[in-house]
Every structure is written in structure tokens, then in C-alpha cells.
Amino acid sequence: MPFIVWDDLYNIGVPAIDEQHKQIVSIANRMLEALMQQKATREMPFILREMGTYADTHFRTEEEYMEKAEFPGLEDHKSLHQEFREKVARFQQKLEANDPSLTAELTIFLTTWVTEHFSMIDHQYVPALKAAGLIT
Numbered sequence: 001m002p003f004i005v006w007d008d009l010y011n012i013g014v015p016a017i018d019e020q021h022k023q024i025v026s027i028a029n030r031m032l033e034a035l036m037q038q039k040a041t042r043e044m045p046f047i048l049r050e051m052g053t054y055a056d057t058h059f060r061t062e063e064e065y066m067e068k069a070e071f072p073g074l075e076d077h078k079s080l081h082q083e084f085r086e087k088v089a090r091f092q093q094k095l096e097a098n099d100p101s102l103t104a105e106l107t108i109f110l111t112t113w114v115t116e117h118f119s120m121i122d123h124q125y126v127p128a129l130k131a132a133g134l135i136t
């Protein structure tokens with residue numbers, strides 16, 4: 001049973017973005033599983049790096065769509081993506097420092113990100129994409 005369960009309510013309507021979101025949920029679940037099974041020391045550096053790289057690609061896809069649609073909230077949305085990147089970098093430092101707060105922080109961060117960012121924040125650009133004819 002995954003820690004974070006995909007909900008179709010998260011769907012944006014852009015297949016590329018929805019697939020990337022599902023992939024991020026899957027990487028997040030692998031992270032949480034590694035933490036719970038005490039495999040963090042061995043696996044987490046790789047999964048965290050994968051999350052960082054994948055999220056970066058995904059953010060660029062989303063930002064391109066928002067730019068094409070001339071979404072007025074683009075800059076605010078970009079700063080949220082930047083916060084995510086910085087957070088992942090901080091988690092990498094905490095992991096290297098064997099910081100015991102990592103498990104709790106990462107769990108809260110990932111579940112909050114999916115429930116807030118995917119289900120609410122990302123939906124804010126949907127009307128702009130529709131108006132620009134990028135989705136139906």
C-alpha cells in the first residue's frame with residue numbers, strides 16, 4: 001500500500017503533466033518506504049537525487065505551459081517550484097549529516113506538497129491553459 005495514493009482529482013488535463021505528477025508521487029512513495037524500512041542511508045541519496053532531477057524537468061514543463069498561456073501567476077508559481085528545489089537540497093544536507101529530523105520533515109513535506117501543490121496550486125493555471133487552447 002503506497003503512502004501517498006494517487007487521486008484522479010489531481011489530474012490537470014495535460015497528459016504530460018499528469019504523467020509527471022504520477023511519477024513524482026511514485027518517487028515520493030519510494031522515499032517514504034526507504035525511510036520506514038530503515039534503508040534510508042543506502043537508498044535515500046539516490047532517490048533524493050532522482051527526485052531533484054525529475055522535479056526539475058517537471059517544473060520546466062509546467063512553466064513552459066504557463067508561459068505559453070501567459071498565466072498571470074507564473075512568477076509566484078515559479079517561486080514555489082524554487083522552494084521545492086531548495087527543500088530537496090536541504091534534505092540532502094540533512095541526510096549527509098544524519099539528522100534525525102529528516103524522516104518526519106520529509107514525510108510532512110511530501111504529503112503536503114502532493115495534497116496542496118498538485119491538488120490546488122497546479123489547478124490555478126488550468127483556466128489559463130484552457131483559454132489559450134492548450135487543453136480542452
Ligand SMILES: [Fe+2]
Binds near residue numbers: 062077117
Ligand atoms: Fe507546479
